[in-house]
Amino acid sequence: MGREIRLYIIVWVALMALLTATVALTFAPIGPLKTASNLGIAAIKAGLVFWVYMHLSKQPGLERVAALAAVAWLGILFTLTAADLLTRGWFHI
Amino acid sequence: MNGDLIVHEPYAGVEQQRAADYMGMYVFLGSEIMLFGGIFAALFAVRLLHPHAPFVAAAHLKIWLGTANTAILLTSSLFVAAATVVVREGRRRTASALLAVAVLCGVAFLCIKGVEYRIEYLDGLMPGIGPKQSPIRDAPAALIIDLYFISTVLHAIHLSVGVVLLGTLSVLLLRQDPAAPPSPITVVMAGLYWHLVDIVWIFLFPVLYLPRP
Amino acid sequence: MTTAPWVNAETPEEKVSYLRAGHTLRSWLFSTDHKRIAILYLLAISFFFLIGGLAAAAIRLELISPTGVFLSNEGYNRAFSMHGIIMVWFFLIPSIPNTFGNFLIPLMIGARDLAFPKLNLLSWYIYVIGGCFTLYVLIMGGVDTGWTFYTPLSSIYANGHVVAVVAAVFIVGFSSILTGLNFIVTVHKLRAPGMTWGRLPLFVWSHYATSLVLVLATPVLAITLVLLAAERLFGLGVFNPALGGDPLLFQNLFWFYSHPAVYIMLLPGVGVVSELVAAAAHKRVFGYWFVAYSSIAIAVIGFLVWGHHMFVAGQSPYASAIFSFLSLVVAVPSAIKIYNWTATLYKGSISLDPPFLYAMGFIGLFVIGGLTGLMLAMLAIDVHVTDTYFVVAHFHYIMVGGTVTAFFGALHFWWPKITGRLYPLAWGRVAALLIFIGFNFTFFPQFILGYLGMPRRYHIYPPEFQTLHVMSSAGASILGLGYLFPLVYLLWSLRNGKPAGPNPWDAKGLEWTTPSPPPKHNFEQIPVVTEEAYAYPPLGEDST
Numbered sequence: 084m085g086r087e088i089r090l091y092i093i094v095w096v097a098l099m100a101l102l103t104a105t106v107a108l109t110f111a112p113i114g115p116l117k118t119a120s121n122l123g124i125a126a127i128k129a130g131l132v133f134w135v136y137m138h139l140s141k142q143p144g145l146e147r148v149a150a151l152a153a154v155a156w157l158g159i160l161f162t163l164t165a166a167d168l169l170t171r172g173w174f175h176i
Numbered sequence: 177m178n179g180d181l182i183v184h185e186p187y188a189g190v191e192q193q194r195a196a197d198y199m200g201m202y203v204f205l206g207s208e209i210m211l212f213g214g215i216f217a218a219l220f221a222v223r224l225l226h227p228h229a230p231f232v233a234a235a236h237l238k239i240w241l242g243t244a245n246t247a248i249l250l251t252s253s254l255f256v257a258a259a260t261v262v263v264r265e266g267r268r269r270t271a272s273a274l275l276a277v278a279v280l281c282g283v284a285f286l287c288i289k290g291v292e293y294r295i296e297y298l299d300g301l302m303p304g305i306g307p308k309q310s311p312i313r314d315a316p317a318a319l320i321i322d323l324y325f326i327s328t329v330l331h332a333i334h335l336s337v338g339v340v341l342l343g344t345l346s347v348l349l350l351r352q353d354p355a356a357p358p359s360p361i362t363v364v365m366a367g368l369y370w371h372l373v374d375i376v377w378i379f380l381f382p383v384l385y386l387p388r389p
Numbered sequence: 390m391t392t393a394p395w396v397n398a399e400t401p402e403e404k405v406s407y408l409r410a411g412h413t414l415r416s417w418l419f420s421t422d423h424k425r426i427a428i429l430y431l432l433a434i435s436f437f438f439l440i441g442g443l444a445a446a447a448i449r450l451e452l453i454s455p456t457g458v459f460l461s462n463e464g465y466n467r468a469f470s471m472h473g474i475i476m477v478w479f480f481l482i483p484s485i486p487n488t489f490g491n492f493l494i495p496l497m498i499g500a501r502d503l504a505f506p507k508l509n510l511l512s513w514y515i516y517v518i519g520g521c522f523t524l525y526v527l528i529m530g531g532v533d534t535g536w537t538f539y540t541p542l543s544s545i546y547a548n549g550h551v552v553a554v555v556a557a558v559f560i561v562g563f564s565s566i567l568t569g570l571n572f573i574v575t576v577h578k579l580r581a582p583g584m585t586w587g588r589l590p591l592f593v594w595s596h597y598a599t600s601l602v603l604v605l606a607t608p609v610l611a612i613t614l615v616l617l618a619a620e621r622l623f624g625l626g627v628f629n630p631a632l633g634g635d636p637l638l639f640q641n642l643f644w645f646y647s648h649p650a651v652y653i654m655l656l657p658g659v660g661v662v663s664e665l666v667a668a669a670a671h672k673r674v675f676g677y678w679f680v681a682y683s684s685i686a687i688a689v690i691g692f693l694v695w696g697h698h699m700f701v702a703g704q705s706p707y708a709s710a711i712f713s714f715l716s717l718v719v720a721v722p723s724a725i726k727i728y729n730w731t732a733t734l735y736k737g738s739i740s741l742d743p744p745f746l747y748a749m750g751f752i753g754l755f756v757i758g759g760l761t762g763l764m765l766a767m768l769a770i771d772v773h774v775t776d777t778y779f780v781v782a783h784f785h786y787i788m789v790g791g792t793v794t795a796f797f798g799a800l801h802f803w804w805p806k807i808t809g810r811l812y813p814l815a816w817g818r819v820a821a822l823l824i825f826i827g828f829n830f831t832f833f834p835q836f837i838l839g840y841l842g843m844p845r846r847y848h849i850y851p852p853e854f855q856t857l858h859v860m861s862s863a864g865a866s867i868l869g870l871g872y873l874f875p876l877v878y879l880l881w882s883l884r885n886g887k888p889a890g891p892n893p894w895d896a897k898g899l900e901w902t903t904p905s906p907p908p909k910h911n912f913e914q915i916p917v918v919t920e921e922a923y924a925y926p927p928l929g930e931d932s933t
Contacts, residue, residue, distance in 0.1 A: 087261045095254040099247065106243050109386045121382035128250075129375045136257040136371045138364070142198065145577065149199055153206035156605045157213040159692050164217060164641050167696065167708040168224045186495070186502035186579060188915065196504045196578040203570045207608045214612030214642055218627050221638045229633065304623045315626065316633030322625040326616065 094135045101128050194361055201365050205372045208334075212376050215327045219383055222319055230387035232317035236301060237324065241292050242385040245285050246377065252281030253374045256342070256367045263349065264360045271363065272349035275342045278370070282339040289332055324384050331380060334373045341366045406809065410909040421506035422909060427492035428807075429513050430483060437479035437520065440527070444472035446869065449831075449862040455852045465848040466533035467549065471526075473536025478558050479520055481792055482650060485657035486603075487516075487568055489799045490596045492807060494572060496900035496907060497590045499581025499916045504574040505567075512567035519561030526554045535846065537647070540628035540639040544620040552621055555614045562607045565653075569603030572596055581899070583918035590898055590922045591667075591674060594681040595660030598688035602649045602656075606692070610646035613639065640702055644695035652691040654788055656684055658795030659726055662748045665798050666730045668896035669745035670737025673923040676729040683722035690719045697766055701775045709768055716766035723759050727752060742894065743817030747798030750825040754790025758783055761836065776846075779839025782832045790828055797824065797875065804879060805893045809905040810886030816878045823871030830864025897923050 105124040108117060134140050139147050187193040223230055255278040263271035293302075300306040303322050312318045345358050345366055407424045410416070417425055447468045451460045460468060491509065495502050503509050526532060532549030534542055543551050576589070576597050617639065619625045626632025628639040667674045674680055696704055696712030730752060739745065761783040764770045774780060801821075805811050834857040839845075843854050850858070892901040899916060900907075 085261060085265075088258050091254055091257045091261075095250065098250045102243065102246055102250065105382060105386065106239070109239075109388050114389075117386070117388060121386045122379075125379050125382045128378045132253060132371050132375050132378070136253050137368055138198075146199055146202055149573075150202035150206065152601075153209035153213070153605060156210065156692065157216070160213060160217050160609065160642075160645055161220060163693065163696065163708070163711075164221060164638075164645075165224060166711060167637070167641060167699075167705045168221055168635075169705075170707040171703075171705040173705070173707065186500055186504060186506065192578060196574050199577060200505060200570055200574045203573055203604055204566075207566050207570070207604050210605055211608035211612050214609045214616075217609075217642060218616060218638060221635055221641075222627075222633065225635060226633055303625055314633075315631070319626050319633040322619075322623075323627065326619060326625070330612075330615075 090135060094131050098128055098131060197361055197365060201368050205368060208372055208376075212327070212330070212379075215323060215330070216379065216383065219320065219323055219327075222316055222323070226316035228389075229314065229316035229320050230383075231389045232312065232314050233320035233324065234385055234387040236296075236299070236312060236321065237385050238292055238295060239385050241288055242381055245288050246381045248281050248285050248288070249374050249377050252278040252285075253371050255281070256370045260360070260364045260367045263363045266354060268349045268352070268354070272346045275346035275349065275363075279339055279343045279346060282335055282342070285335060286332060286339070289328065320384075327380055327384070331373065331376055334376070338366075338370045338373050342370060405908065406904070406906045407909045408809075408906050419510070421502070421510050423491050423495050423503050423506065423509060424807075424907065426509050426513055427488050430487040430491060430516070433513070433516060433520065434480050434483055434488065437475050437523075438484075441472055441475035441480055442869065442872065444468050444475065445865065448472060449865040451848050452850075452858045453855075453862050455850050455855050455858075457848045460848060462848070463533060466535075466846070467531035469846060470533055470535050470549075471531045474532075474554060474558065475523060476788075477536050477650070477654075478561050479516075479523060481654040481788055482565060483516060483561075483568075484654070484792065484796050485661060485799060486572070486596060486599055486653075487512075487564075489592075489661065489796075489803060490572060490599075490657060491568075493803065493900055494575060494593055494596060495579070496903065496911055497593055497898060498576065498579060498584050499899050499912065499918060500575065500579035501910050501912070501915075503571045504579055505571050508567050509571055512564040512571070515564040515567070516561055519557045519559075519564065522553055522557035522560060526550045526557065529553075537643065538614070538617060538639075539643075540617065540620070540636050544617055544628055552618050555618050559611050559614045562611045565603045565607045569600035569607075572600040573604065576600075581916050581918055585918075587677075588918055588921050589681075590660075591663035591677070591680050591684075592660035595656045595663070595684040598684040599653055599656045601685075601688050602653050602691065606646040606649040606653075609642060610650075613642040613646070616642075637699065637703055640699050640704075641695070644698045645692070648695040648698065649688070649691045651784070651787065652687055654792045656687060658751065658792045659684065659687075661795040661799040661802075662730065662751050663726075664896075664898070665744045665748035665802055666733050667923045667925075668802070668894050669739050669742065669748065670734050671740075671895070671925045672733055672737045673921070673925060674729065675732035675735075676725075677922070679725050680729050683725045686722040687719060690715065690722070694719055694766075697771065700768055700771045713766055713768045713771075717763060720759065720763055720766075723755075727756060727759075740894075741818070742801075743814060743821050744798050744802035744894070746818055746821035746825075747794055747801060750821060750828075751791055751794045751798060753825075754786050754794060754828065758786030758790055761786065774839055776844055777839035778835040778843045778845055781845045782835035782839060785832045785835070790832070793872075794824065794828075797821075797872075800875065800879070802894070803900075804882070805889030806900060806903075806905050806907070808883060808886075809889055810882045811889045811893055812875075812878050812882035812886055816874070820871055820874040820878075823867060823874060827864050827867030827869070827871045831861050831868050832864070834858075834860045834864070897925055 101124050105121055108120045113120070133150065139150060183190060183193055187196070255274045259271045259274035259278070262274065296302060297306050300308040300310045301321050302325065310318060312321065345363055348358050407422055417429065420426065447460065451458050451465055451468070457465070491503070529550050532547065532551055532554050534547045534549065534551060538555065576593060616625070616627050620628055626634040628634045628636050630636060663674055663680055694712060694716040696708055697716045700709050761779070765774065765780065765783055801817050838854055838857045841854070843850055889905045891904050902916065903911060
């Protein structure tokens with residue numbers, strides 16, 4: 084078995100562990116931290132898939148930017164939409 | 177790395193063509209991220225306006241089926257990633273078998289999803305149809321369920337495309353001629369698509385199934 | 390490096406001209422040659438420009454009288470909705486990128502074709518399928534939602550063919566995405582040896598910026614339209630407050646695409662004008678890097694301003710303040726371009742050819758459109774003129790005065806390259822003047838109308854507005870004539886025009902080093918680039 088495939092299996096084990104963790108945390112009494120932990124773990128899982136399975140680790144910087152630009156743009160969409168939704172009730176005319 | 181030797185129209189060489197393929201696929205996947213991003217933005221907005229709604233909605237979804245499906249998809253991605261390695265080593269039969277396992281995983285995912293939809297149909301959760309009224313009285317929570325259907329159906333469509341794609345490649349790889357299509361780069365590209373569909377699910381799962389107060 | 394097998398596979402016919410490489414319909418409809426696909430697009434968008442123009446003619450005719458002329462309320466709503474939908478998605482967005490971008494980008498960067506020729510052809514077929522849906526809707530009676538499909542009108546109350554037209558826009562969006570993807574990869578990966586980023590023509594820079602917007606914004610529109618269709622078909626409530634949704638969310642998602650879409654329309658025109666100005670002045674573009682990066686800046690900042698469409702829609706006033714500020718910021722890169730074009734012309738040996746007249750028209754109209762845009766970006770003024778003809782006039786100055794003028798400028802500049810024939814320059818000058826005069830006659834009165842309070846999307850209006858409306862309609866007939874005129878002499882030139890030769894404007898750029906029309910594979914050998922773009926001889930040494 085080659086080095087690459089061994090790495091892929093390690094990543095798979097990590098992904099499974101993270102899945103177990105996120106489900107376990109759902110039933111843990113940590114209240115509002117659940118959303119943060121669930122999304123944080125999802126981000127780590129997605130990062131692992133992007134970085135290893137999707138070969139981003141072997142790509143030059145340009146390809147990494149191309150693959151991840153959409154994530155930054157989603158950030159714009161979420162931030163400015165939230166700027167509207169969150170402050171809408173602050174001001175009564 | 178053999179099998180990449182076919183150079184198509186606008187390219188001067190193999191390296192240039194490979195680089196363009198990678199970049200084109202990443203850019204395409206970026207547009208897919210934006211497509212699903214719109215649904216996530218809608219889920220995000222409903223959650224901001226009605227913070228309790230995701231909890232109510234998630235209580236009606238089958239968390240264990242969702243968890244099983246997540247595990248299945250993550251496993252399928254392992255096999256696809258492995259296939260892209262062996263196919264570049266010229267081991268076409270092994271690659272074909274690995275892709276076949278991934279296809280089976282994808283089919284299993286779709287079957288479990290179908291079982292879930294069946295349960296939800298009987299529970300009256302589907303918008304507009306079903307044997308009885310929806311048990312959810314809270315409109316924002318019902319809205320989250322509606323978005324659950326839209327996003328998971330869109331995801332299932334993407335996954336079905338992936339199953340057909342990988343299934344075709346798996347059959348084609350059985351041919352012994354190393355120069356016959358698919359070239360390794362085609363398998364890698366299909367794999368990238370498969371992994372992105374996986375990543376979409378990695379986010380749909382906690383956003384839809386896991387919220388608990 | 391392996392030599393590709395097709396490099397020396399040209400038949401003598403193909404070496405002569407891409408137009409002669411096959412004469413059958415099949416050789417056109419299944420061609421993956423970017424130049425032929427550009428022609429296919431040119432024909433398709435011209436068709437939709439004509440239909441959208443007929444809808445505009447109906448609108449202007451109806452508005453001659455304060456009580457309406459021949460349309461019902463419903464009919465008028467459908468006329469302006471179809472005008473907007475067809476012009477935005479089936480003409481303006483694909484206009485310059487899919488015709489001139491398609492034709493010129495490979496030629497300008499020294500490539501044989503776009504990175505993915507089959508995807509390029511596919512994008513045209515997707516466009517045609519979307520177009521067929523639109524024609525179906527048109528024949529069945531149209532929609533009355535306006536081009537913006539605002540909820541809850543579109544989701545609940547509208548009684549036109551909303552789902553079908555939404556499907557049309559959804560489908561045509563994928564043609565945009567494929568084009569954007571193709572351009573991005575082409576510019577990154579297929580530049581000829583020596584063609585560094587600093588040597589790229591500004592036309593290519595602005596198309597690169599456009600492509601970023603196409604790829605990143607269009608999918609959001611697609612999913613928004615899916616949610617809208619689901620709301621209409623299955624009663625989902627994402628945009629329905631009674632069901633826990635938020636009607637403003639539709640506007641947020643819609644304008645996240647549609648404001649950047651304005652830059653999809655504008656940026657290619659900006660690229661065209663940079664080429665036209667440099668060629669007319671026979672000078673290097675002043676401040677090359679500023680013009681290049683301002684395109685990228687417009688594309689990025691363009692994503693941060695969408696809330697200025699929602700100032701009076703119930704959006705949070707705090708968000709409005711942020712959006713207002715960001716909207717003013719986008720004026721900076723736009724102004725940089727105007728200053729640099731002006732500086733480029735300074736002391737240039739300017740030839741008053743038709744392309745240059747169009748470029749000057751673009752600059753003048755874009756300045757007026759841009760400055761009124763600044764007025765609209767300011768919260769207080771916008772509240773006063775929201776949904777009036779002031780807004781209508783503003784965006785027509787950008788989209789028609791800007792983009793369409795640039796489109797005609799590009800058509801007049803590269804027509805000799807595309808067809809190998811020269812058109813009569815005098816007629817070209819007349820058409821350019823007709824368009825400029827007709828345009829201002831049509832739309833300047835609308836600024837005044839709007840500021841006085843004439844709301845958009847009404848065909849019944851107080852009689853005191855009639856003079857201005859009649860002026861506008863009269864101007865529209867001049868404008869329409871101006872647009873039809875080139876059709877006559879350009880088609881005439883196909884048979885009777887003088888052969889153009891490779892470089893009729895004595896311009897710089899790789900596309901002018903090929904024969905006109907270019908051979909099938911563009912270059913006999915991939916050129917090696919050794920000088921910057923616009924390497925015109927220094928002032929005073931120019932013999933022409």
